[in-house]
Every structure is written in structure tokens, then in C-alpha cells.
Amino acid sequence: MKWSALFSQSGLAACLLAGILGSCSEPGPEPVIRINCGGPSLTVWGGMNWSPDTPFAKEGSPREMGFRAKDCKTDGIAKAGPQTLYTTVRGGNGFRYEFPDLPEGFYRVLLHFVDAKRGNHHRMDIWVGDVRVLRGFSPEESSMAPLVPTVSESIIKVVNGDGLVIWGDKTTGDEVFISGIEIYEAEVTTQLTPHLEPVASVPQAEIARRLRSAAGGPMRLVWTRTEHVDDPFQKKSTGELWGFDTEDDKGERPILKTLGSYARPTLTTDGSQVVYSDLRHGTCHVVSFSGGEPRKIADGYAGDVWKDPATGIEWVYVREGRRKTAGPVRRHRLDQPDVAEMIWNATESGQEFISYLQISGDGRRAAEVFPYPKAGVADLASADFTQLQRGCWPGVAPDSSERAWVFHGSHSALSLYDTPTSPVRNVPLNTIPEFPGRSVFHPRWSNDAAFLTVTAPEWQAETELYLGQFDPAFTKIGTWIRVTYNEVPDYFGDAWLARAAGGIPAEQLTREPAGPRPPPSPPLWSGLVYSWVNADQKNEVRDASGNMIRTCSLNLEGKAVWTRWFAAALRGGTFSADGPGIAAATEATSTTGATTVALSLLPTQEQAQRTVLHWEGRFRLQQRGRQLWLVGPDGASSELGSLEIGEPQHWIVALASEGTWRAWREGSPAATGTLPHDWSPRVPTPALIGGAIGVESPETWLGEIENLRLFDRAIDEPTVAALAADARERRKDRTPLPTTEVQATLISAAPPAVPAEIAPYRRSLAVCLYEIKAVQSGSLAVGDRILVLHWSVLGGKQTSPLPRPGESRLLRLEELEHHPEIDGEHTTSETDEFLPRYLDVGPLP
Incomplete structure (x- = not known):
């Protein structure tokens, strides 16, 4: 049927x-x-x-x-x-x-x-x-x-x-x-749309046919694919770069498989190359559509590519600086990136982590936010811009018209202008037949004004790439074509039509031969069965041949956040490790009867008998005063050594199958003892909890944890030395940030996010506007206005209420630009003030 x-x-x-x-x-x-x-x-x-x-x-x-x-x-x-x-x-x-x-x-x-x-x-x-x-x-x-x-x-x-x-x-x-x-x-007098055919019935050749038919000829598309729903901007290194060519019968294919940050991928004017930004490192690059080694263009974030019809020179438009909206915009020659010209420094532009810049077909205008949320179109010759409205993802038509758009804050429609001064009209984007009424994201005009790309539904595991075609009057999207069918998030997107570029040169249709695949990396340490370094790492486990077996993750619960080094900071909350990572570790250690735990700790205060780490059925690490203890399943305990309060330290405890154990602190022997145990398989899989015996425990350990690794053996001295050296290397350049303490009065605050509405995010910050009333430390002055980010959702629950307007608070702050971990967090903001931003680093609410 x-x-x-x-x-x-x-x-x-x-x-x-x-x-x-x-x-x-x-x-x-x-x-x-x-x-x-x-x-x-x-x-x-x-x-x-x-x-x-x-x-x-x-x-x-x-x-x-x-x-x-x-x-x-x-x-x-x-x-x-x-x-x-x-x-x-x-x-x-x-x-x-x-x-x-x-x-x-x-x-x-x-x-x-x-x-x-x-x-x-x-x-x-x-x-x-x-x-x-x-x-x-x-x-x-x-x-x-x-x-x-x-x-x-x-x-x-x-x-x-x-x-x-x-x-x-x-x-x-x-x-x-x-x-x-x-x-x-029902009597149907028109051909049924094919959009909702089952996935298996839409082969790549059929997708190519639909795209070619709509485009009136060849088309190429690029996008970013990731398994991380919570990384729609590619701020982390979680993505792969993918492409689709209607003419080569290959369907969708990876252009760059190496996990990285491939933000805002853009096809060059002849469709032969892809320009993208690496948001983690603040650089932009170009790579052949056929793949190969990327080439760096410049430091900064690439917005668009434009070819000067008078000279034939192709330019890449780059906003300089990392996470700085104040960086100027320069254009770099694609073939000679060292040749650059100033394009825009009249105002700040973009958001801190991305450039929305798009150049009109004649090169005279640029759509951008100046900076967010002032969305508009700049006249590059006069160094002035027309503000259309507050919003994001602005676009300007890739022709000589003055048509432009701004993406609705609801992420469901475009505000479209035929000219910057013409009346605005609403063009719904939530009309994709498969997801009616659902919000979309990443709207991007193609090199042909009649077409755009979006991803839908917004920020979901099933987010796919779609091509939309405007009706002739630009009043609605007349046709949607689904490009991807994979049920993993596809983000960003750009389309290139040959009819708008004079056709693809024949020599560029010849595919470059694929080079030999590099051999897999060898495993770092033998017997490693679980590895979580920090929230910014891939956190993978590899087999003896160097092939990745799995990745490992930690889930923060309650009052727990990432530090600026992406360690887990437990401030009254916990973390848990679940899924295949801890299941595999439990199975492996049940077989060998041995294990080693290695981790970096930073206890923030002296604590009476608080559990640092609990591997159910295996052991507990417990802080008692200023000492670290090992506790067995039966409650028997042994002292491991002294803890330095407020200082990072690396600990290793190796438990052999015969029941003996050894401990090392910073690579040096700390203690030895015996701990008889029975690690036969258990059902359900024992949990690994950080900061307490269970995630709902009323009393939790206060401190920071990173470099957490588990082995299925009692490791030897060389491995101990290597692990300790790795921990020292990771923290060697860390210096404390200057802290600002002020008494400030709240002027306005963004409403806190509703946890159910921001899933899969489980944490959110609200941006609040304060006026300084007194300064205890730091360089701020009385009367200054600043924006402060407060945690409003932690562990999937709203925190204690934010202050009310007129209420005064003592704030302990650090400059937000020094906290890259916040880049990946959900934020609510209702202010258009462009003021210094700070993170509230006081006790979690």
C-alpha cells in the first residue's frame, strides 16, 4: 500500500x-x-x-x-x-x-x-x-x-x-x-507535490532533477552538517562541510569531513570554491568544492564573496577581529589574500561571533547589522547605512536592485523591502509543507535573487536544508524543495545557480582526484575506555588501530556551569556521565576487574565529607576537610593525600584486579593500599556522578573537574607521567582574570527563558542593564552603564528571580570577552544598548 x-x-x-x-x-x-x-x-x-x-x-x-x-x-x-x-x-x-x-x-x-x-x-x-x-x-x-x-x-x-x-x-x-x-x-485536479514522499523514495538523482528544473540549469549547494543540535552557529568544532552538485550524479557529499567550525559557507562566484569562517579560531578559509586542503584567507569572519565585473577580481569580505563587533570590514583578493582594501569602519557590525554581511550584485550596497540588532543596508561609497528594523540575518538581493530583507525575531518570516524607503511587507517562511507553522533559521539569498536557502525546523535533530523560490512579485515563497534527507542537523546553507553566473566553466566540472586517506591516529593511551577532557574537546576514545570508537560527554545538572577553560564547575550542582561511554567503561572494567581514574580537581573550599566522584558499584572519591579519600562499595575508606584549596591538581588512582591500589598526585606517588572488590556485570549500568552520590543529592561538592579519564587496567608509571604532563600542559598558560565588584541598580532586564521553549538547551542567561552606583574594585566609574549576563536557567529549571528595575545589587563581574564558554549558551536579550558586557561570576542563583 x-x-x-x-x-x-x-x-x-x-x-x-x-x-x-x-x-x-x-x-x-x-x-x-x-x-x-x-x-x-x-x-x-x-x-x-x-x-x-x-x-x-x-x-x-x-x-x-x-x-x-x-x-x-x-x-x-x-x-x-x-x-x-x-x-x-x-x-x-x-x-x-x-x-x-x-x-x-x-x-x-x-x-x-x-x-x-x-x-x-x-x-x-x-x-x-x-x-x-x-x-x-x-x-x-x-x-x-x-x-x-x-x-x-x-x-x-x-x-x-x-x-x-x-x-x-x-x-x-x-x-x-x-x-x-x-x-x-477529495477530487484533486493538480499534480500532488512530491515534498512529503518517504525518505527512501527520494533518491539523490530525483533531488538533483528537482533542483535543476527549478533553477533552469546546473546548481550547487553547500552547508554545514553536525550532530550537535545546540551548535547552530558552529561556534564549536562540531561540524562537517557538505555540498551537492546537480551535474555529477554524486548527490550530497562531504567537502571537509574533519570536525571543525564551518560557519556561513559561501560558494564563490563561479561555484568552484567554498569560503567559510572558523568561529573557534576567528579565521576564514577557502577550499575547493571538490575538497582538499583549505587555504587561510585572513583573521576574522567572512561575510560574502563578490567579483568586480570591471576588473574580474574576486573579493572576500572579512570583518576583522575575534568576537569583536568593532572590527573593520576589509575585502581580500581571493587569489592574493594579502591584497586587502578597507570597506567599512563607520560603525560596529555583525554579532560578536559572526558576520551577516552580504554584498549586492553591483557591489554598491551591503546588508548587515550595524551592529546587532540594527539591521539595514549600507551604501559603501558614502559610508552610511539605512536602518530597516531591529533583527538579524539581513540580506540584500544579489543583483542591481535595492531589494533587501530582515529576518523576523520570531524566525518565521522575512520583512522584505523593494527599496530601503519602500513600505515593508511580510513574507512567511514557515510554509514548508513538512513543517507548517514551524520556525526556520539561517536564511540566505543565493546568487540568483529568485532563490534562497533556509534550514528547518529551527535547531532540531531533524533540521534539514531547503531551497525556496520567491514568486515573481516577491510576496511569498512559491516553491520549497527539500535538499537533505538525513535526520541529523544541517545548518547554514548557500546555493549557486549557473544561470546567474554565466555557467560553470567546463574545466571546473572535472573533479580533482581524491587524495589518499590519512592513516587513523593511534590511541593516545592503551586501555583508555572513557575520556572527557573538557567541554570544548572532541572527547573521543579510539581503538588499538586508532579508529574512533565513541565520544564521551558529561551532562550538567543543577547549579553547574562550564568554566572559561570549559571545565565542569560544580557550584551546588552535579554532572553525570551516561550513554555508551560509561556503559562501555563499565563493561570493560567488569571484564578486567581493574581500573584507573585520572582527573584534575580544583576544590574551592574546605568541605566535610563531600563526594567528588561516584562510580556506582566501583568506588567514590571523597573530600574530607583538606584530604582526598578513596571509598569502596562497602564503605571501607583510605586516605589518598592532601588537597590544595583553590589550586588545580591532578590525581590518579589505579585499582588492580587483585585488590591493591596506588595513588599519584601531580605524577608523584601519594599512597598505596588494598580495596577488595567484585566488579561483575551489573544491570542497570552503574552511573558516574560528579559532585555527589546522585544527581539529586542535597549535599554537593564545590569545585571544578576536568581531564576525566577511565582505564580498564591499572596503568603503569610511564602512563602516569604522561597523564600528569598532559594536565600541566593544558593549564600552563592560565591566569586569573581581574574581577570587578560594583554596587549597581537594575534599569531593565530581559525576561528569563522558559526551559521547555529552549530545549535542547538546559541553561540560559538573561542580559540585564545596570547603572553603577558604587565601585569597590575595577575600572568602572559611578554612573557608567553596563550589560550583565545572569544565569536564568540552570539544569533545565529557572533560577531564583532576577532583580527588579530599581533594585540595587552587589555584583562580582568579569569581562564577557574572556569567557568563550558563553558562546555556546542560550541568551535572552531585549536591549539595543551597545555597552560593555560582563558576566556575573558571583554565587549561582
């Missing part, structure tokens, strides 16, 4: 049906099927009858939603059912309905949902046949409020008369459910 589908969704957002379904007929007066999910039959005024769902329900449990029918807000919701319909649902871990008697033909399917909870606790995937019509769907998020229905509408073709199946699974959240189902016969 096969199905194909179109669908739309109505709620408080605009109904997308007209733009998606073309000339499909309206529902007839009587449905083929109309059922009340989880409830009895209903007869509504006007003769609309709803049958019980029991003849068709195969999975899921019925239940009541717990609210009164009159409280359901159906007014103004297109195609909403009666209020009573939404008081019952069928669901749980999933639901499934089978309609085996539907004959071959087209059907219009309406699915009804409502959520009584606030906070988006429910997210679900909904399938009609083999088409996933809703993905990561939240009824409350879709309708923007609880008790407001959402109606999803699909056109389904049952191909061979085998009937229809409708089913749902939960994704994140605790439940999936549905309120009602309607199925009507």
Missing part, C-alpha cells in the same frame, strides 16, 4: 491550505468517516455526527482531558470540531487507527488536537499512511496556547485499495494523543 500527501495546519496561525493544496476540492457535506477519539458518539446542532472510535482503534488508551467543554477555545479556528470533541483523546505511548475498507482514491484527512497543559510537554510524530505529516509536533506550540485546538489537514491518495492507517508516536515529552479524525473524499 502506498500513499502520497499534502497537508496544512490551522490554529491561531494563518491557515496554509490555499497555498499548499492548489485546486483541491473543499470537503463534501458528509465525510466518509468522522470519529470522536477516546469518547462516545456526538450529535451536534446542525446534524454533524461523530461516531465512537472503537471500531477503528488498534492501539492507545482512551482518557478524558480534564477540562470543561465550554473552556475549549474553538472560535476562529478553521474547521474546528465541537468543543465536546476535545474533552477526550486516545493515546499514551502511541495510538493507531486502521481503516481497511477505504477504496482507491484521494481523501482529505483532518486530524484534531488540543493540549490542556502549558509548557510544550507533549511532542509527537503523526503518520497518515507511510507519510509523516507532523514531526516533533506540539499542539500547544502550534496553537500558541493551551485549550486552543489545532487542525492538521492532509490530502492522501490510497493507491491500491488496501485502506489507510493513521498512527502516532511520541518524540520528546510524556504522551501522544489525538482528539478526532475526519476523512472526506
